[in-house]
Amino acid sequence: MREIPGLPPGPSFLPLVGNVIDMSWTYRKRKHKYFEEMEKKFGPVYRLYFGRQLLILFNDVESVKEALVEKRDIFTDRPSEAFWVAQQIVKHGAGIVWSNGQHWESTRRTALQTLRDLGVGKQSIEEKILEETEYMLTEITRLHRKPLHLDKLMAKGASNVISTVVFGKRFDYDDPEFNKILSFIKMTFDAEGPISPLNMLPQIRFLPYISAMIENCWLMIDEINVFLSKTIDEHKKTLNKENPGDFIDVGLTTIANSKTTTLTDGVLMCTILDLFIAGSDTTATTLDWAFLYLIHKPDVQTKCQKEIENVVGFGRRVKWADKPTLVYCAATLMEVQRFSTVAIASLPHTATEDTEIKGFLIPRGSIVFADIRAIHYDENLWENPREFNPERFIDGDGKIIQNSNLLPFSLGPRICPGASLAKMELFLMFCNILQRYSFSKTDDTELDLDGVSGITLSPKPYTLHAKPRCL
Ligand code: HEM
DSSP, rough: OOOOTOOOOOOOOBBTTHHIIIIIIHHHHHHHHHHHHHHHHHHEEEEEETTEEEEEEEEHHHHIIIIIIIIIIHOOSSTTTHHHHHHHHHTTTTOOOTOOHHHHHHHHHHHHHHHHHTTSSSSSHHHHHHHHHHHHHHHHHHHHHHHBOOOOHHHHHHEEEEEEEHHHHOOTTTTTTHHHHHHHHHHHHHHHHOOOOHHHHHHGGGGHHHHHHHHHHHHHHHHHHHHHHHHHHHHHHHOOOOOOSHHHHHHHHHHOOOSSOOOHHHHHHHHHHHHHHHHHHHHHHHHHHHHHHHHHOOHHHHHHHHHHHHHTTTSSOOOOOTTTTTTTHHHHHHHHHHHHSSSSSSEEOOSSSSSTTTTTOOTTTTTTBBBBBHHTTOTTSSSTTSSSGGGGGBBBOBBOOOTTTOOOOGGGGOOOTTHHHHHHHHHHHHHHHHHHHHEEEESSSSOSSSSSSSOOOOOOOOOOEEEEEEO
């Protein structure tokens, strides 16, 4: 492989495989550490090779804004053609995440409008989140006498909020169909995502271990699709076009009423899967980190609880309307999002023409990522970024500081469409659980705050003790 002059700097690489051995093997499950090393060596814009494919990482806020906002016309598309896994997904029909152009714009717009119509950001969805939080608290009450793993419970809670929006109903935590969706999401997120070696060398799909894994994955998708198709059919039978009750109803009404929509039953199914995949693990993992930080920093937990006690007391649940007065809790969640940066980087974008960022050539067809974690740990933007400190988001008058360098949902036209829902879930679940329970470490061993990288960055499995405060 010959380097094109003008490219950003980057590490040496091997013919054919590029930097894959370091990325996917030496730093397996520690991709965030690899990106950190590369940024230290090569600065705010660097290049890697994923096989023969050029990858460019933007690591400071200027380059990310230049690419994803100012040059949005060039950097909005996903590289659906460049990845073998994406090609397979798109072959089965694309929803929001992997589609481009007109199809993406219209599907994303419909999804956003539908989420708004269904009450995301409003009281109706708040009720559902509070109801789900009660189920989570019942589980904690049932299990709290033993050391608890919160990750699965958070995944069930967050997925049920999406279920309520999409299907108009929640599932029991032991429902087999629900658990199938959860296993699929977990499998997807444990994988290396866009930089899985399978994308670089699709031929390895014929190796027995890998082919069995892929086979298993398609089987799961088939089963989920059968379930989705059955659910859509059931919705067709009860559809009231004047008063659609959930995401499927709104989708079916759009299909029936609009001659120009790109929505079909197939696209609806893909979009539903996108919402589940993109919306449940991210939110659940953020909450999992939040409770890990609280047992690491008991003083932060005490301050959050004192604030809840003073503002809300114990006589009622914490509401979304309490957010402006629960300043320390809100700041803690902002710090959780900065410090954990669950989405280490944006999803992949591609350059649709040759361009320059910070004076470096970014050739057409290169795959680019915004390294969100690098921005969240940038010493030029944050004081002591390696310290967990909610106070950084509170000003001298005790008001929240909205810091435009906090970018957990990325930037530009592909910015996460679920951000409002996620923020509401995080706040209501976090505060209401803390109102009722205190959490502590189960032993004296030091907590591991480094995390394990898949598509998202999750805490290494940990347990905690939950002690009821008032029941
Ligand atoms: C704390 C929770 C969440 C975090 C940290 C998060 C973060 C992100 C990030 C970083 C992206 C990539 C943007 C880019 O490529 O530039 C994204 C995309 C996306 N997210 Fe989220 N997200 C969260 C919750 C949600 C929820 C609850 C939903 C659904 C209701 C959702 C749906 C999506 C979708 C559909 C996309 C693809 C957007 C597109 O390609 O146009 N996310 N999210």
